[in-house]
Amino acid sequence: METLLMPPAAPPASLSSVLAYTLPAEMLRAITSDNWQRARQALDAGLDCDHRYRCGSVTRSGASLCAERGRLQILELLVQRQASVEQADSDGTSPLHRAAAQGHIALVRLILQHGHHAHGARDAELRTPLHCAAEQGHSEAVELLLDAGAELDARDRAGFTPLMWACHRGRLAVARLLLSRGASASPQSSAEETALHLLSRQSARAADLALVAALLAASAGTEAGCRAGRTPLQLALTVGHSGTAETLLRAGAELGADGAALQMAVRTGSASLVRLLLLRGARSDHDTLFQAARSAPDVLDLLLWAGARPPPPPLRPWPPLEEDCSAARATLVAAVGTVPELTVCCRRALLALRLVRPEQTVARLPLPAPLAEFLLFGASGDSENCGDN
Numbered sequence: 001m002e003t004l005l006m007p008p009a010a011p012p013a014s015l016s017s018v019l020a021y022t023l024p025a026e027m028l029r030a031i032t033s034d035n036w037q038r039a040r041q042a043l044d045a046g047l048d049c050d051h052r053y054r055c056g057s058v059t060r061s062g063a064s065l066c067a068e069r070g071r072l073q074i075l076e077l078l079v080q081r082q083a084s085v086e087q088a089d090s091d092g093t094s095p096l097h098r099a100a101a102q103g104h105i106a107l108v109r110l111i112l113q114h115g116h117h118a119h120g121a122r123d124a125e126l127r128t129p130l131h132c133a134a135e136q137g138h139s140e141a142v143e144l145l146l147d148a149g150a151e152l153d154a155r156d157r158a159g160f161t162p163l164m165w166a167c168h169r170g171r172l173a174v175a176r177l178l179l180s181r182g183a184s185a186s187p188q189s190s191a192e193e194t195a196l197h198l199l200s201r202q203s204a205r206a207a208d209l210a211l212v213a214a215l216l217a218a219s220a221g222t223e224a225g226c227r228a229g230r231t232p233l234q235l236a237l238t239v240g241h242s243g244t245a246e247t248l249l250r251a252g253a254e255l256g257a258d259g260a261a262l263q264m265a266v267r268t269g270s271a272s273l274v275r276l277l278l279l280r281g282a283r284s285d286h287d288t289l290f291q292a293a294r295s296a297p298d299v300l301d302l303l304l305w306a307g308a309r310p311p312p313p314p315l316r317p318w319p320p321l322e323e324d325c326s327a328a329r330a331t332l333v334a335a336v337g338t339v340p341e342l343t344v345c346c347r348r349a350l351l352a353l354r355l356v357r358p359e360q361t362v363a364r365l366p367l368p369a370p371l372a373e374f375l376l377f378g379a380s381g382d383s384e385n386c387g388d389n
Helices: 013-033 036-044 062-069 074-079 095-101 105-114 129-136 139-147 162-167 172-180 195-200 206-216 232-238 243-250 260-268 271-279 286-295 297-305 326-338 343-352 358-363 369-376
Strands: 052-055 059-062
Touching: 013 036, 013 052, 013 062, 013 074, 036 074, 059 062, 059 232, 062 074, 062 095, 062 105, 062 286, 074 105, 095 105, 095 129, 095 139, 095 172, 095 206, 105 139, 129 139, 139 172, 162 172, 172 206, 195 206, 195 232, 195 243, 206 243, 232 243, 232 260, 243 260, 243 271, 260 271, 260 286, 271 297, 358 369
Parallel strands: none
Antiparallel strands: 052 059
């Protein structure tokens, strides 16, 4: 095999066809094993430095393969032989995209030195190399690309900027770097999400709070809703990120009039967050109380302390509000453990049907009066407070 890499000056036609097949295979082996001597022999034997290799359904250049695998010496050899470092693969991905996504800093630097417009390349999803470096969290690659003139707020096909990708993937250091270099926190994706939306749905991490504050300082806003209608506060509450939620609340985020924010906070089990919502004027409904009774005793005590009371049970009145909360608490905890799931499902089914006269429907059923009252609870005026927990 090695003898084929050093052909005579004028090889026979049959040998030329063999070399045309063998030399690309030798270069692939050289790149795979990071053997630059073998790569040089293939080039010396006549291999085109811009030869394209089929990798599945994509055709790629040798420079692209080296950039992805971090083969610095072989890429330097290709550049010396005048190989193009800006030639994109058949899927639109350039060598700089590959190197930036993998964090191969030396290769990023080499490609930027020899490709004057490489930093502005766009792949099939209209992403730039800066998008790729930001998504994967490679801070040094991000700095190199920005110093080379990469567009800071470039948007891909989904409307994401590099900052939005960093927030979406939880690349906190990169997000801070982009903000320090002047990235805008205001652009919205095609789903009407900002960088703050994307960061707010990340799982709880104390380090996120400084970045949330930085995004707010960059005028990202706290009230913008995405296409699904969720604000950053609601997204943070959905994933149980109480620190982000508290930061947003202190920055002036609105609670909303439907009580959803308090219900989400109760599900997180964070007593400090529930206390903050109560101090901001949030009011609990019956489902919120039952949710707290099931899983968050400390939160339940807070809600009762704030004056929340469940509806009166059939045939038995509640104690006066001025009395101690212990009776209400004990009754709630007991109710959570004894309410049959079937009756809960029946009541919710009646609410879902939104019957004009649910009383007539229940009256035709042979049910005891207390059970009938339970099924009808909330079927008229309070139906909005009886959603699933």
